[in-house]
Amino acid sequence: MTRTVSRMDALRKSVTGAAARALGLLTVLVAGAAHASEADLVLPDFRSQTFIGGLTGYDLLLSGIAVCVLGLVFGFLQYASLKKMAVHRAMLEISELIYETCKTYLVTQLKFIGILWVLIAVVMVGYFGFLAHQSAGRVVIILIASLVGIAGSCGVAWFGIRVNTFANSRTAFASLRGKPYPTYAIPLQAGMSIGMVLISTELLLMLAILLFIPADFAGACFIGFAIGESLGASALRIAGGIFTKIADIGSDLMKIVFKIKEDDARNPGVIADCTGDNAGDSVGPSADGFETYGVTGVALITFILLAVEVPFRVPLLVWIFVMRIVMVLASLAAYALNNMYQSAKYKNADHMNFEHPLTALVWVTSIISVALTFVVSYLLIPNLGGDETLWWKLSAIITCGTLAGAIIPEAIKAFTSTESRHVREVVTASREGGASLNVISGLVAGNFSAYWMGLIIAGLMGLAFWFSGAGVEGAGVGQLMLAAPVFAFGLVAFGFLGMGPVTIAVDSYGPVTDNAQSVYELSLIENVPNVKEEVKRDFGFDLDFEKGKQFLEENDGAGNTFKATAKPVLIGTAVVGATTMIFSIIVLLVGITTGPNGEQILNPEKAQFLSLLHAPFLLGLITGGAVIYWFSGASMQAVSTGAYRAVEFIKANIKLEGVEKASVADSKKVVEICTQYAQKGMINIFLAVFFSTLAFACLEPYFFVGYLISIAIFGLYQAVFMANAGGAWDNAKKLVETELKAKGTELHAACVVGDTVGDPFKDTSSVALNPVIKFTTLFGLLAVELAVELTASGQGTLTTILSAVFFVLSTVFVYQSFYGMRIQSVAGAGGIKSEAAVKTA
Numbered sequence: 001m002t003r004t005v006s007r008m009d010a011l012r013k014s015v016t017g018a019a020a021r022a023l024g025l026l027t028v029l030v031a032g033a034a035h036a037s038e039a040d041l042v043l044p045d046f047r048s049q050t051f052i053g054g055l056t057g058y059d060l061l062l063s064g065i066a067v068c069v070l071g072l073v074f075g076f077l078q079y080a081s082l083k084k085m086a087v088h089r090a091m092l093e094i095s096e097l098i099y100e101t102c103k104t105y106l107v108t109q110l111k112f113i114g115i116l117w118v119l120i121a122v123v124m125v126g127y128f129g130f131l132a133h134q135s136a137g138r139v140v141i142i143l144i145a146s147l148v149g150i151a152g153s154c155g156v157a158w159f160g161i162r163v164n165t166f167a168n169s170r171t172a173f174a175s176l177r178g179k180p181y182p183t184y185a186i187p188l189q190a191g192m193s194i195g196m197v198l199i200s201t202e203l204l205l206m207l208a209i210l211l212f213i214p215a216d217f218a219g220a221c222f223i224g225f226a227i228g229e230s231l232g233a234s235a236l237r238i239a240g241g242i243f244t245k246i247a248d249i250g251s252d253l254m255k256i257v258f259k260i261k262e263d264d265a266r267n268p269g270v271i272a273d274c275t276g277d278n279a280g281d282s283v284g285p286s287a288d289g290f291e292t293y294g295v296t297g298v299a300l301i302t303f304i305l306l307a308v309e310v311p312f313r314v315p316l317l318v319w320i321f322v323m324r325i326v327m328v329l330a331s332l333a334a335y336a337l338n339n340m341y342q343s344a345k346y347k348n349a350d351h352m353n354f355e356h357p358l359t360a361l362v363w364v365t366s367i368i369s370v371a372l373t374f375v376v377s378y379l380l381i382p383n384l385g386g387d388e389t390l391w392w393k394l395s396a397i398i399t400c401g402t403l404a405g406a407i408i409p410e411a412i413k414a415f416t417s418t419e420s421r422h423v424r425e426v427v428t429a430s431r432e433g434g435a436s437l438n439v440i441s442g443l444v445a446g447n448f449s450a451y452w453m454g455l456i457i458a459g460l461m462g463l464a465f466w467f468s469g470a471g472v473e474g475a476g477v478g479q480l481m482l483a484a485p486v487f488a489f490g491l492v493a494f495g496f497l498g499m500g501p502v503t504i505a506v507d508s509y510g511p512v513t514d515n516a517q518s519v520y521e522l523s524l525i526e527n528v529p530n531v532k533e534e535v536k537r538d539f540g541f542d543l544d545f546e547k548g549k550q551f552l553e554e555n556d557g558a559g560n561t562f563k564a565t566a567k568p569v570l571i572g573t574a575v576v577g578a579t580t581m582i583f584s585i586i587v588l589l590v591g592i593t594t595g596p597n598g599e600q601i602l603n604p605e606k607a608q609f610l611s612l613l614h615a616p617f618l619l620g621l622i623t624g625g626a627v628i629y630w631f632s633g634a635s636m637q638a639v640s641t642g643a644y645r646a647v648e649f650i651k652a653n654i655k656l657e658g659v660e661k662a663s664v665a666d667s668k669k670v671v672e673i674c675t676q677y678a679q680k681g682m683i684n685i686f687l688a689v690f691f692s693t694l695a696f697a698c699l700e701p702y703f704f705v706g707y708l709i710s711i712a713i714f715g716l717y718q719a720v721f722m723a724n725a726g727g728a729w730d731n732a733k734k735l736v737e738t739e740l741k742a743k744g745t746e747l748h749a750a751c752v753v754g755d756t757v758g759d760p761f762k763d764t765s766s767v768a769l770n771p772v773i774k775f776t777t778l779f780g781l782l783a784v785e786l787a788v789e790l791t792a793s794g795q796g797t798l799t800t801i802l803s804a805v806f807f808v809l810s811t812v813f814v815y816q817s818f819y820g821m822r823i824q825s826v827a828g829a830g831g832i833k834s835e836a837a838v839k840t841a
Contacts, residue, residue, distance in 0.1 A: 001786030012659045041219030041305045043210065046312045052379050057318040064207050064325040071200030071328050071501075074364065078193035079163055085170040085186070086539050089532075090523040094274075095169035097428035097664070098515065101275040101671050102161045104282060105243065108675055109682075113235045116686060117150060120231055120779070122692075127782045128220060131789055142224035145209070148579070149228025149294070152205060153287040154199045157236055160286035160508065161278045163190045168274075172523070175516070176535075177553045181346045184354050185339075187512035187559070188361075191505030192335050196328070198286060199500040202293045205314050205326055219305065223781070226291075226298040230778050233291035234771040237284040238635065238685055241764035243678035244280025245639045246270035249756045250646030250670065256749050259658060262737070263521035265661035270649045272670040274518045279678075280763050281511040282565060286569075288771055289504045291571050293497050297324070297775050299580040300490045304586045308481040309600070312385060316480070319380050320494065331403070331501035332351060334365035344824050354558035355417065358506050365499040366406035367451075370399050372500075385480055393476055395674040396404070396467045397488045400460040401495020401576075405503060408572065409565030411456060415449040416564040416727030418557045418735050422448070425734035426754065427740075434746070438732065441805035442754055446725025453720045457572050464488040480599045483583060483594060490580030493611075496573040507566030513559030517552040524660055548739075557734040569768055572769040575716040578777045582708050585781055586610065589701050589788065616703035620696070623703075624710020627692060628718050631685065631772060632765045634817035638681025639760040644823045646673050651700060677821075684817040691810035693776050697783035698803035706786050708777050715773045721767040723790035726762025729754040 046057035087095075121143055167190035173181035209221050251269035255262055263270050277510025297320075304316050304428045342357040377395040384390040415422045422445040431438035468488035478484035497503070525531060532543050587602070590610075595601040612618050654665050697704045733751040736742045790799050 001469070002167045005302075005556060009043050010680055011675035013680070018299065041302065043218045043305070044310070044317070045215065046210075046314060046318065049314045049318075050614040051315075051318065057314050058211065060318055060322055061211055063105045064196075064321060065204060065211075067325045067328055069198040070203035070330070074315045074332065075193045075195075075200065078189055078196075079159075079166070082163060082166040082170060082186070082190060082193070083165075085174070085443040087169045087173045088523070088525060088528075088535065088539075089530055091169040091519050092591060093170050094519045094522045095165045097264065097271065097513075098168070098274045098519075099161065099165035100658075101271060101668070102165065102278045102283075103158075104277055105275060105452040105671070105675055105678075106154070106158060106678065107240050109236060111292035112239070112679060112683060113150060113154070113232055115233060116231060116683075116690075117146070117228070119687075119690060120146065120227060123779075123782060123786070124227070127786055128224075131786060132220070134220065140219070141221050145221040145224035146228030146231075148205065149225040150232040151228075152201060153229045153232030153236065153290050155200060155560055156194070156290045157283040157286045159197055160194045160282045161694075163193050164282050164508065164512050166190070166280055167512045169519050169523075171512055171516035171555075172548075172552065173518040175555075176518070176525075176543045176545065177349065177541050178547045178553045179350070180352045180354070180555075181343070181349065181421045183513075183516075183555050184346070184352065184357060184558075187555070188358070188412070189504060190512050191508035192331075192501060194282075194286060194508045195289075195331070195501030195504035198290050198504055199293060202290050203321075203328065206294065206297055207321065208329045210317075219302070222298045222301060223778075226295050227296050227775075227782075228776055229287075229291040230771060232630055233284075233287040234289040234689075234768070235682055235686060237771045239678040239682040240276075240280040240284035241760075242635065242638045242642065242681045242769050243674045243766045244273075244276030245678055245759040246248045246642035246646050246674045247276035247670065248759050249639070249643040250650055250674075252752055252756050252759075253643075253647055254650060254654065256752055257618065257651065257655065259744060260656070261521070261743065263518040265524055266659055267521050267650065267654060268662035268666035269670050270518060270522060270662070272646070272674050274515050274522075275671055276674065277511045277514045277518075280515070282508060284767060285504070285507050285566070286805055288570060288767070289500065289507070291771060291774065292570055292577075292667050293500055294492070295382055295581075295778060296493050296573060296577040298778075299577050299584065300487075300494060302584045303487055303490055304481075305582050306584055307487070307592075307600075312480045315381050315384055319377065319394070322376060322380060323373065323494075323498070327369055327498045328501065329652055330369045331365055331499055334361060334368050334434075334499075334502065334725075335505075339366050341636060354555045354661035355413075355419075355561055358509065358558065358841070361502060362406050362409055362499075362506065365502040366402055369402050369498050373398050387479065390480075393467050394491070397464045397477075397491045398495040398498065400464045400467075401492040402498045403495075404457070404460050404492070404572065405499055405569055406451065407460075408456060408568050408830040409506075409562070411452055412449065412565040412568055412724060412727070413561055414452075415724045416731055417561045418739070420728070420731070421734060423728050423731045425730055427735055427751065430732070430736075430747055430750040433750075435750040438750045438754035439757055442725045442729040442732070442758060444722075445728035446721040449724035450721040453568055453572075453724075454717060457576070457716070461489055461492055461576065464492045470594045482587075482602070486580055486583040488833070489576050490552075493573045493577035493580070496569055496576065503566055503569055506562040508643050510559035510563035513552070513555045516555050520549065520552055522661065525661065526621065542828075545776075553738045557731055557738060557757065560727065560730050561613060562732060564723060564730075564762065567723040567762070571716060571723070571766070573771050574773045577714045578708070578773055581777045581781065582705065582712070585708070585777075585784060586705060588781075588785060589705070601824060610705065616778045618698040619708040620700075620706025621710045622709075623696065624707045625706075625714040627689075628711055628769070629687070630719055630814060631815045632722070632771065634685050634688070634814070634821075635765045635768060636760045637818055637821050638677055638685075639764055640825050641821045642674060642677030642681070645677065646670055649673060661814060680723045681817070681821065684813045684820065688810050688813035688817060689772055690779075691806045691813065693780050694783050695803050695806035695810055697780055698787040698790075698799050698806060702786050704780060708780060712773055715769045719769040722761040722766035724762075726758030726760075726766070729758030730753065730762065752778070
């Protein structure tokens with residue numbers, strides 16, 4: 001422990017020192033550069049136009065704060081309700097231990113995020129202070145906005161683990177009542193609590209910037225805020241994904257090695273696995289969802305201020321935010337209606353399909369959201385720009401995204417649900433082909449799913465393109481702005497998140513169901529003396545252990561499915577939303593001029609560089625793909641090495657005779673190992689991404705645009721492929737355990753192997769690509785302007801030198817992400833035992 005930490009401390013110091021020197025040089029060099037346009041973004045006066053009943057735009061946006069407060073009140077009331085639910089002390093003890101380990105992990109990550117923020121802050125000071133000539137006071141406020149973004153991402157993550165660790169033990173205990181409904185209702189209640197608090201907090205902060213920050217300063221604050229939340233989400237997603245899969249693999253492999261049951265209390269890896277369920281499947285998605293919601297909004301705001309004609313900026317900005325406000329209410333209404341129906345249908349039922357009510361909730365929310373989109377659009381913008389058709393065209397564009405939030409989960413279930421033909425094919429292949437054919441079948445499912453996801457997303461974006469005016473100059477939405485199709489794509493991403501609380505809720509359902517099953521096993525409640533009499537006396541019901549275990553197993557499968565369905569929605573949002581932000585970078589690089597008919601167009605002299613005929617642009621397209629594949633491998637390398645160390649420790653210390661459960665000390669040691677490698681993997685990966693962004697931005701601006709486009713497209717397919725292959729492997733194992741009841745067989749062992757391959761696929765590499773894409777694009781907005789202005793000031797040679805320096809720094813961390821993370825046994829530095837040692841082992 002001490003040696004590992006000291007090595008990491010040395011790494012941190014060397015990184016901070018080298019980075020500070022390089023970034024400090026950049027800041028000094030741009031001190032005399034020209035004023036940049038990005039910091040000049042000025043919000044319009046929202047009081048200048050009226051809408052429904054004479055209400056100004058300011059009044060409508062102000063009403064959104066009340067809705068956000070309502071959402072927060074709802075979320076915290078659900079939190080309080082969960083806390084008060086009945087739970088046996090044996091289960092409560094386990095859930096509180098899980099929470100304490102989660103809390104320790106999160107505090108550790110916050111310290112690392114603070115170090116990374118210092119690097120980002122240097123660039124922001126250089127950009128806003130020296131390049132944009134903002135006053136010192138304003139630069140400080142922008143830095144505070146970035147810290148607020150980090151605090152938001154980390155705060156909702158903390159709230160998520162607290163809610164989930166209340167819900168896991170309550171769900172486990174409720175399952176023993178012998179009815180399936182509470183086993184479904186409690187995780188969903190926890191998910192809605194997180195979803196409402198997350199979306200309401202994000203929306204409240206954005207409305208506060210819109211309404212209470214000076215109009216000429218709000219744009220800069222939005223950029224700072226978005227970079228902060230993107231930094232927090234990226235770090236938590238990467239580290240959480242590494243942590244959870246180290247723990248999961250370390251725990252799962254013991255089932256094969258020692259022929260013990262899943263979540264065996266004697267296995268010291270199980271507590272770490274439960275902590276990982278929250279670190280990777282709760283902390284990461286919560287921070288990611290918070291950031292995705294915010295960055296998509298910032299991308300649209302930036303686009304409107306850059307590309308939309310002045311008279312239409314207020315109506316479009318007010319319309320977008322009123323849509324977000326209405327969608328919060330739509331999610332609340334859908335949850336209430338779905339609860340009434342599902343309660344009446346299942347409350348006294350003896351059996352239920354846990355996936356069906358979750359599917360119903362998604363579709364009810366989608367239908368209500370679409371209906372409200374058209375109604376509110378008609379009331380707000382019935383005659384936008386003198387065109388009485390734009391209200392329904394804009395509504396139809398958002399609907400393409402809203403429907404995607406329901407259609408994509410349905411498509412994903414075809415590859416990951418326990419009822420899926422692909423998942424059953426994985427099981428069938430495993431019967432005779434063992435782990436080999438299991439892995440191959442999962443890869444097939446992942447590849448096939450990427451094909452369909454690509455077509456669905458392209459189809460919905462194409463439909464949005466058609467509604468926007470099909471690219472006909474001055475037609476449809478194009479009469480209001482430059483590059484209307486790009487705005488349409490941004491609205492599709494916006495629509496993806498329209499039912500954000502429900503999307504987050506069904507995603508958060510999974511970690512609760514997974515933990516609930518573990519809490520049941522770890523509590524050893526069946527062995528508590530006189531437990532049946534005690535529960536009957538204190539809680540008023542008869543325990544049914546067999547039904548409880550069955551419900552928890554089946555519900556975990558539903559949780560796996562809906563964790564899988566939420567991932568492509570967030571991934572798709574990142575890619576589609578990145579399109580809008582990339583266009584903002586293009587506008588700033590190319591500039592806008594007046595066309596032959598007086599219309600606004602991109603400067604054709606510079607726009608020609610956005611072509612395959614411009615070699616740097618093509619090279620950027622190629623380079624982006626390389627970075628995506630490096631990232632996928634590096635994140636899995638961290639899991640592989642950490643899992644090796646965890647397995648090594650568990651195998652050496654597990655005690656199967658004479659004990660009921662593993663010692664707390666051994667369990668905490670496994671958590672410690674997971675945390676160490678999560679930190680080490682995160683800092684290598686994040687700094688490689690950070691310095692790559694600076695290097696490529698300084699190299700050539702159109703190379704950088706090609707690079708951003710490439711990481712978005714490669715990232716989409718890589719992430720979807722990996723997420724759905726992992727989902728298929730995961731539920732194949734679950735199918736063997738629940739439907740076939742074949743635990744402990746060779747078939748089960750083969751499926752466990754497949755699941756451990758799928759773990760870093762679905763919960764490490766794929767999900768972390770989402771915030772990495774957004775961070776690179778958003779941070780790149782500042783980085784490329786720094787480079788362009790430095791070149792414009794006559795420092796082109798120095799820009800090239802800086803590009804080389806930053807690239808060398810990035811390759812140091814790329815190298816470290818593999819060769820600095822190689823597997824090394826505690827017993828020997830080489831990591832490969834001698835032949836004699838292997839034979840002895």
